[in-house]
Amino acid sequence: MTQKHKHLIVRADIGWTPKEEDLNKVSDWIRSLIKRIQMKLLAGPYTTYVKEKGNKGMTSVAIIETSHIALHIWDETNPGLMQLDVYSCADFSPKDVFDEVEKMFDTKKIEYKFLDREKELVEVNI
Incomplete structure (x- = not known):
């Protein structure tokens, strides 16, 4: 593999x-995402809910055979904020x-950067 x-x-x-009661739903979504992009899950997903005011929300990480997926969602604002x-x-x-992302989280606005980090940080057009 190159x-x-x-x-x-x-x-x-x-x-x-x-919300906190949605831990399994988010973990299942991470598994679905991994399957959709044809990766292999090695560990996780590890999903937890942070209750601290000003930082409330969900965090989930998964180790895939070729690296990782990390998700953070803050729920104290409307709309909520996702970083993936x-x-x-x-x-x-x-x-x-x-x-x-759209199917699960009802995206209102999405921004992204897609980088090739092989030799330098090069932005890839999609």
Whole structure:
């Protein structure tokens, strides 16, 4: 396998923000995302809810065979704020990631950077 070193960084305003009782729902979503982008789960997802005022929300991380996925959602604002990192040494489609985010979280606004980090930080057009 030729390593690709692709890094998708997503910032999104979202209409649905998971609460503490949604831990399993978010973990299942991470598993679905991993399947959709054709990666292999090695560990996790590890999902928890932070209750501290000013930092309330969900965090989930998963180790995939080719690197990691990290998700952070803050739910004290409307819309909520999502930060998502998908890093992989294998090819994947950012559009598949965007589709999964929209289906689960009711995206109101989405911004992203897609980087190739193999030799330098090069922004990739999609």
